[in-house]
Amino acid sequence: MSAPTGPGQFHALATAAECALRASPPSTVVVGAIPFDESTPARLLLTGIERHAHRPDSRPEVVRAFQEAFLPRLPPTPAAAVAPVAKPLPPPTPEPPPAAYRAAVRDALAAIETGIVTKVVLARALHVPFPGSRSYRHLASALLTVLSCQEPAAHLFSVTLPRLHRDDAAPILVGATPETLLRRTGDLLTLTPLAGTTPRHPNPGRDRAQGAALLRSAKDRAEHRHVVDALRRLLHPVCQALDIPAEPRLHATSRLWHLATPIRARLRRPASSSLALACALHPTPAVCGTPTTCAAGLVRTLESAPRRYFSGLVGWMNQAGDGHWVIALRCGEVAPSGLRLYAGAGIVRGSTPEAEFAETEAKLATMLRALDDACSTTPPCPTPTGAPE
Numbered sequence: 066m067s068a069p070t071g072p073g074q075f076h077a078l079a080t081a082a083e084c085a086l087r088a089s090p091p092s093t094v095v096v097g098a099i100p101f102d103e104s105t106p107a108r109l110l111l112t113g114i115e116r117h118a119h120r121p122d123s124r125p126e127v128v129r130a131f132q133e134a135f136l137p138r139l140p141p142t143p144a145a146a147v148a149p150v151a152k153p154l155p156p157p158t159p160e161p162p163p164a165a166y167r168a169a170v171r172d173a174l175a176a177i178e179t180g181i182v183t184k185v186v187l188a189r190a191l192h193v194p195f196p197g198s199r200s201y202r203h204l205a206s207a208l209l210t211v212l213s214c215q216e217p218a219a220h221l222f223s224v225t226l227p228r229l230h231r232d233d234a235a236p237i238l239v240g241a242t243p244e245t246l247l248r249r250t251g252d253l254l255t256l257t258p259l260a261g262t263t264p265r266h267p268n269p270g271r272d273r274a275q276g277a278a279l280l281r282s283a284k285d286r287a288e289h290r291h292v293v294d295a296l297r298r299l300l301h302p303v304c305q306a307l308d309i310p311a312e313p314r315l316h317a318t319s320r321l322w323h324l325a326t327p328i329r330a331r332l333r334r335p336a337s338s339s340l341a342l343a344c345a346l347h348p349t350p351a352v353c354g355t356p357t358t359c360a361a362g363l364v365r366t367l368e369s370a371p372r373r374y375f376s377g378l379v380g381w382m383n384q385a386g387d388g389h390w391v392i393a394l395r396c397g398e399v400a401p402s403g404l405r406l407y408a409g410a411g412i413v414r415g416s417t418p419e420a421e422f423a424e425t426e427a428k429l430a431t432m433l434r435a436l437d438d439a440c441s442t443t444p445p446c447p448t449p450t451g452a453p454e
C-alpha cells in the first residue's frame with residue numbers, strides 16, 4: 066500500500082489503508098512504518114493478524130505479528146554463522162562528527178533566541194560497518210531477540226523497508242521504543258508522550274536521585290510541556306473528554322529516565338481511525354519541535370542527512386480503525402553494508418551542546434549494547450534485566 070511521497074502522503078496513506086481494510090476479510094490488519102517526513106516513502110501492508118495472534122491488543126502478539134509479517138521465517142542460525150567473527154566490533158562512524166552536531170545545537174539555540182521556535186529536536190546517526198559474516202537478516206533477527214530481553218517494557222519492531230534502489234536488498238528497521246504515540250480502542254484514546262531525559266545509574270541510590278533531579282529540572286519540564294501542550298491543542302477538537310495530568314511522571318527504560326505524561330481521551334463520534342489520528346499528530350514536538358513547520362525546517366537544514374524512518378511511526382490498525390502506533394526511537398536500519406543507528410535530543414532554552422550530545426550518546430547506547438550482544442555467542446538473557454543493580 067503506498068501513496069506518492071511529498072506533501073499529502075500521510076493523509077493519502079491513511080485514506081488508502083482505511084479503504085483497503087474495508088475491502089478485506091475481517092481479520093485483516095494494516096501494519097508497517099511511516100517515515101519522519103513525507104519525502105520518504107512509507108511501508109504499509111495488509112496482513113491477517115489472527116493467523117499469528119489471537120489477542121491482537123496484547124504486546125507480545127502484536128510484536129509477533131510484526132515479525133512474522135516483515136521478517137521471512139529464518140532457519141535456525143548455524144553455530145558457525147553466529148561465531149563472533151567481528152569482535153570487537155568495527156568502530157562506528159558518527160554522522161555528523163560530534164563537533165558538527167554541537168555546532169548544530171548552537172545554531173538551534175540561536176534560532177530559539179530569535180523567537181522563531183521554542184524547541185527543536187536534533188538527531189544524529191552512527192554508521193556501524195557490517196560486523197561479520199552473518200547475513201544482515203540474521204543480524205536483524207538477533208538484534209530483535211536481544212532487545213526483547215534487554216528492554217522488556219519496550220515496544221519492539223522489525224519492519225522490512227522499501228529498497229533504496231531496485232537492485233538493493235531491502236533494509237530492515239529494528240528497534241525497541243519506549244514511546245507510544247497513540248492507541249485507539251473504540252472511542253478510547255491513550256497516549257504516552259515522553260520528553261526530558263537523563264541516564265540511569267547502576268547504584269540504586271544515585272539512580273533514584275537522578276530520576277528525582279529530572280523530575281525537578283525546569284529545563285526538562287519545559288521541554289516536556291511543549292509536547293503536552295501541542296497534543297492538548299490538537300486533541301481538543303476531536304475529543305469530548307481529555308484527561309491530562311498536570312504533572313509529568315518518571316518512565317524508566319533499562320538505561321534512561323524520561324518524563325512521561327499518560328493521556329486518556331474519549332473521541333467524539335464519528336471517530337477518526339487510529340492511523341488518521343496518528344498522521345494528524347505526527348511529528349509531535351517530542352521528535353520535531355515547536356512550532357512544527359518552523360522546527361521541521363530547522364531539522365532539514367541543521368541535520369546532516371534525512372532521518373528516513375527514525376522518529377517516524379510503526380504500528381498496526383484493524384478494520385474498526387483501532388490500533389497502536391509507536392514512535393520509532395532506539396532503533397536502527399540494518400542493511401548488507403552495515404547498520405545506521407539514530408538518536409535525537411530536544412533543544413530548548415537552557416540546553417547546552419555538550420549535554421545534548423551526551424544525551425544522544427546515552428540513547429545510542431541501547432542499540433550499541435544490543436548490537437554487541439547480538440554479535441556475541443553468550444545467551445542474550447543471562448539474568449533478568451530492566452532495572453540496574
Ligand SMILES: C=C(O[C@@H]1C=C(C(=O)O)C=C[C@H]1O)C(=O)O
Pocket residue numbers: 186244259260261262323351352376394395407408409410411428
Ligand atoms: C529523539 C529521541 O527521543 C525523544 C526525545 C526525548 C528527549 O529529548 O528527552 C525523549 C524521548 C523521545 O520523545 C530519541 O530517543 O532519539
